[in-house]
Amino acid sequence: MPLTPCRQCAEPVDDQSAVCPHCHAPRPAVREWHGEGFEWRSHAQWLGVPAVHVAFGNGANGRPRVARGVIAVGQRAVGGVAVGIVATGFVAVGVVGVGVISLGVVAVAAGAAVGVNALAPLAFGVVAAGYAVGGVAVFGWKILFAVAR
Ligand SMILES: [Zn+2]
Incomplete structure (x- = not known):
């Protein structure tokens, strides 16, 4: 699964994840949310x-x-x-x-x-x-x- 830095906290997240496991941002892999x-x-x-x-x-x-x-x-x-x-x-x-x-x-x-x-x-x-x-x-x-x- 490709990992992308979270838009909010920059921790690596799966680009399909709905919520960042680190900071709980919605759709963390999406640049502009x-x-x-x-x-x-x-x-x-x-x-x-x-x-x-x-x-x-x-x-x-x-x-x-x-x-x-x-x-x-x-x-x-x-x-x-x-x-x-x-x-x-x-x-x-x-x-x-x-x-x-x-x-x-x-x-x-x-x-x-x-x-x-x-x-x-x-x-x-x-x-x-x-x-x-x-x-x-x-x-x-x-x-x-x-x-x-
Ligand atoms: Zn995050």
């Missing part, structure tokens, strides 16, 4: 943040990419409108959504949340907890509707 997955950001920016940022996979540091933009889409998304597995934003849509308005399997919001589990002042979900709530199992001050109590 930009990570894996997919990343795209719009040229248009707003307050220094891309208008749209889409990011999936791991970055050059081997860590999961985080999408940050006015509209952010990715496994981890942070933005005005965030869509992701874990989404944090003014409007957050994700498996886990945290925002002012959230949709998700687990949705936590400062305003309104809709999800399997919803926690917000205004919450709708299979399990909904908040001030004004609606859903199957609801915990709240004002019950808007409830399938079971």
Whole structure:
């Protein structure tokens, strides 16, 4: 197996190895490593943040990419409108959504949340907890509707 110096620590590594055994750098035999997955950001920016940022996979540091933009889409998304597995934003849509308005399997919001589990002042979900709530199992001050109590 041909050996190449690691891009990061210069120790000899197999050029097919996925991770450097010495310093844990991803793809150590590759000279220029930009990570894996997919990343795209719009040229248009707003307050220094891309208008749209889409990011999936791991970055050059081997860590999961985080999408940050006015509209952010990715496994981890942070933005005005965030869509992701874990989404944090003014409007957050994700498996886990945290925002002012959230949709998700687990949705936590400062305003309104809709999800399997919803926690917000205004919450709708299979399990909904908040001030004004609606859903199957609801915990709240004002019950808007409830399938079971
Ligand atoms: Zn290394």
